[in-house]
Amino acid sequence: MIRIGVIGDIGSGKSFIAKLFKKPVFNADEEVKLIYRNNRVCFNKLKKKIPQFIKSFPIRKNEIVEAISNDKRNLIKISSVVHPFVRKKMKIFLKKNRKENMVILDVPLLIGANWAILTVSCSALSETLFDSVINKIIMGVFLMVMLDAVIEPIAPILDFWEFDGGKAPLKNYLGWVLVAFPLNCMYHILNIKVNGTFTHHLIILNILFFSILLLQLNTLKNLI
Numbered sequence: 001m002i003r004i005g006v007i008g009d010i011g012s013g014k015s016f017i018a019k020l021f022k023k024p025v026f027n028a029d030e031e032v033k034l035i036y037r038n039n040r041v042c043f044n045k046l047k048k049k050i051p052q053f054i055k056s057f058p059i060r061k062n063e064i065v066e067a068i069s070n071d072k073r074n075l076i077k078i079s080s081v082v083h084p085f086v087r088k089k090m091k092i093f094l095k096k097n098r099k100e101n102m103v104i105l106d107v108p109l110l111i112g113a114n115w116a117i118l119t120v121s122c123s124a125l126s127e128t129l130f131d132s133v134i135n136k137i138i139m140g141v142f143l144m145v146m147l148d149a150v151i152e153p154i155a156p157i158l159d160f161w162e163f164d165g166g167k168a169p170l171k172n173y174l175g176w177v178l179v180a181f182p183l184n185c186m187y188h189i190l191n192i193k194v195n196g197t198f199t200h201h202l203i204i205l206n207i208l209f210f211s212i213l214l215l216q217l218n219t220l221k222n223l224i
Contacts, residue, residue: 002102003094018106026093028086028107035085036061042085049077069172072179115183118144121203122180123187124194133188140184143203145176150210154217 006018018025035042036059047054053067053074067074090105097103119140126139152168 001094001098001100003105004102005105005107015106018104021102021104023102023104024093024097024100025104025106026090028090028105031086031089032082033061035082035089036064039085042081045081046078049081050074069169069175072175115179118147118203119180119183119187120192120194121199123184123192124199125203126184128200137181137184137188140187141177141180143207144180144184145173147203147207147210148173148176150207150214154210154214 004021015025015027015029018027038058040057043054043057043059046059050067053063053070055063064078067078094103122140122143123136125143126136129139130136152172
């Protein structure tokens with residue numbers, strides 16, 4: 001059996017590409033939603049890990065979002081509980097479709113890999129703009145927070161995530177700064193070098209894509 005993994009960030013079109021193969025698809029995002037909705041064992045484990053955020057069963061998405069925005073370390077706790085259930089679901093899917101010649105695994109980027117790609121992209125671009133290491137780090141952090149800033153307003157509309165009150169709180173952006181700063185420092189301490197301009201294009205296109213989408217949505221709101 002050929003297993004094709006379709007990975008990518010939020011809104012990158014993973015599910016659309018997966019459907020084009022017209023083969024059985026394992027959608028990790030959908031499985032996580034089902035786990036939150038139906039798996040009481042998962043609920044009990046999460047409640048022990050982050051009791052101040054997980055209140056009642058079934059688990060609500062805004063509780064997960066609030067936990068992560070309050071403390072980025074909660075993402076590791078949540079992942080440690082949820083990922084084993086997702087892996088189990090994937091094994092069942094593969095066993096069920098073992099006679100297929102090909103299956104598609106629609107999975108999001110691991111959060112660690114996602115942060116790594118974002119850090120390298122922003123840091124590599126900042127290196128072309130400044131000579132001072134301090135300025136490079138500041139610009140790298142700014143680019144990472146800027147990307148989040150253009151995604152946050154449209155995230156609830158696109159059903160990515162949402163915050164209580166409808167807007168991302170200031171602590172969300174402070175959390176991004178606190179995570180982005182040491183990551184950008186590490187990039188320069190390790191003296192990482194990136195060949196070519198692919199990473200530059202990647203971060204610029206991401207910012208442009210979500211900025212244009214945000215402008216279009218705001219225009220539609222004004223027309224309505």
